[in-house]
Amino acid sequence: MSRPIIARIDTAAFRHNYLLAKSRAPGARAWAVVKANAYGHGLLRCAEAVRDVADGFALLEIGEAVQLRDAGFRQPIVLLEGFFAEDDLHAASEYGISSAVHGEEQLRMLELSELSHPLDVFVKLNTGMNRLGFSPARLPQVLARLRASGKVGQISVMTHFACADGEGIKAQLTSFDDAVHGAVVPVSVANSAALLRYPESHRDWVRPGIMLYGGSPIPDIESAAAIGLKPVMTLSSRIISVQEIGAGDAVGYSATLRADGPMRVGTVACGYADGYPRHANTGTPILVNGRRTRTIGRVSMDMLACDLTGIDAGVGSEVTLWGEGMPADEVAAAAGTVSYELFCALAQRVPVVEF
Ligand SMILES: *Cc1c(COP(=O)(O)O)cnc(C)c1O
Numbered sequence: 001m002s003r004p005i006i007a008r009i010d011t012a013a014f015r016h017n018y019l020l021a022k023s024r025a026p027g028a029r030a031w032a033v034v035k036a037n038a039y040g041h042g043l044l045r046c047a048e049a050v051r052d053v054a055d056g057f058a059l060l061e062i063g064e065a066v067q068l069r070d071a072g073f074r075q076p077i078v079l080l081e082g083f084f085a086e087d088d089l090h091a092a093s094e095y096g097i098s099s100a101v102h103g104e105e106q107l108r109m110l111e112l113s114e115l116s117h118p119l120d121v122f123v124k125l126n127t128g129m130n131r132l133g134f135s136p137a138r139l140p141q142v143l144a145r146l147r148a149s150g151k152v153g154q155i156s157v158m159t160h161f162a163c164a165d166g167e168g169i170k171a172q173l174t175s176f177d178d179a180v181h182g183a184v185v186p187v188s189v190a191n192s193a194a195l196l197r198y199p200e201s202h203r204d205w206v207r208p209g210i211m212l213y214g215g216s217p218i219p220d221i222e223s224a225a226a227i228g229l230k231p232v233m234t235l236s237s238r239i240i241s242v243q244e245i246g247a248g249d250a251v252g253y254s255a256t257l258r259a260d261g262p263m264r265v266g267t268v269a270c271g272y273a274d275g276y277p278r279h280a281n282t283g284t285p286i287l288v289n290g291r292r293t294r295t296i297g298r299v300s301m302d303m304l305a306c307d308l309t310g311i312d313a314g315v316g317s318e319v320t321l322w323g324e325g326m327p328a329d330e331v332a333a334a335a336g337t338v339s340y341e342l343f344c345a346l347a348q349r350v351p352v353v354e355f
Pocket of ligand 1: 080
């Protein structure tokens with residue numbers, strides 16, 4: 001028998017979440033954001049699940065975009081960070097892949113290129129995140145240069161919000177609208193959080209990512225279940241050892257947990273080398289035999305411990321780390337991170353099955 005850890009990917013749930021995202025932004029087209037190997041879920045299996053309903057796909061790497069084209073996906077595909085080099089630009093043009101243009105270097109590369117087909121571009125404006133994008137005041141000049149280049153087809157404009165999950169988008173959206181005012185171009189601004197919280201941000205294209213994978217983009221405001229999202233990835237394993245300990249006994253590296261009294265400790269075949277967050281402290285929720293309990297002590301590379309006191313479970317009992325029955329958002333919160341990071345960190349060594 002092999003090591004019992006496994007990640008199940010529920011592609012029907014992915015499809016459900018995509019359709020839910022679309023229903024929450026009626027009138028807008030929705031890119032399924034599938035960057036980072038579909039947030040760790042598998043690019044092609046997720047794309048396949050929405051083949052007949054997806055308006056388009058958004059990701060980072062030209063190689064992944066070409067993979068989608070080669071697999072027969074005809075929808076618009078956009079490179080969210082644009083092209084990194086001349087080769088990317090040629091491939092994008094050849095395969096009919098749209099590209100963000102976020103800076104002077106990209107603009108110049110485009111102006112100097114020889115392309116087989118005109119490139120559809122999304123001019124990215126920096127409205128306050130200060131990561132990528134042209135200053136909004138430069139938009140007229142950028143649009144003029146793109147049009148004069150003769151290298152581009154459809155021109156759209158986009159920006160990205162820093163606080164759609166918190167303080168809000170007002171200042172950034174105002175800055176964006178002031179810049180775009182008068183230019184008759186399609187626009188795209190909303191990530192998952194903005195899609196759910198700010199209908200005024202829907203515009204022409206929305207860009208849901210995390211919500212497609214069943215993570216809440218706003219876990220402190222509304223849970224994934226309350227939004228109607230279904231978990232897509234369920235990471236499960238089994239108990240491989242049970243230790244009976246007494247008052248004063250410690251568990252795990254650095255002995256961060258000492259028992260107050262008699263305790264049953266279950267050792268789970270899952271550790272940080274599988275992608276489980278090492279920063280998940282004692283008390284992180286975990287499901288054993290369908291019952292909620294807590295992790296105890298430090299997470300090791302290949303194992304972690306959980307509290308089986310008063311729980312009917314033993315060696316071989318099924319454990320859910322996150323997914324169906326155990327929201328990834330709760331595990332992430334206990335580990336001081338976000339569900340995005342848990343999903344993306346799923347390790348190569350974990351076998352994945354699709355259902
Ligand atoms: C990743 C990303 C998104 C999706 O964000 P979520 O918070 O996962 O919905 C949208 N737009 C851009 C530019 C991104 O990089």
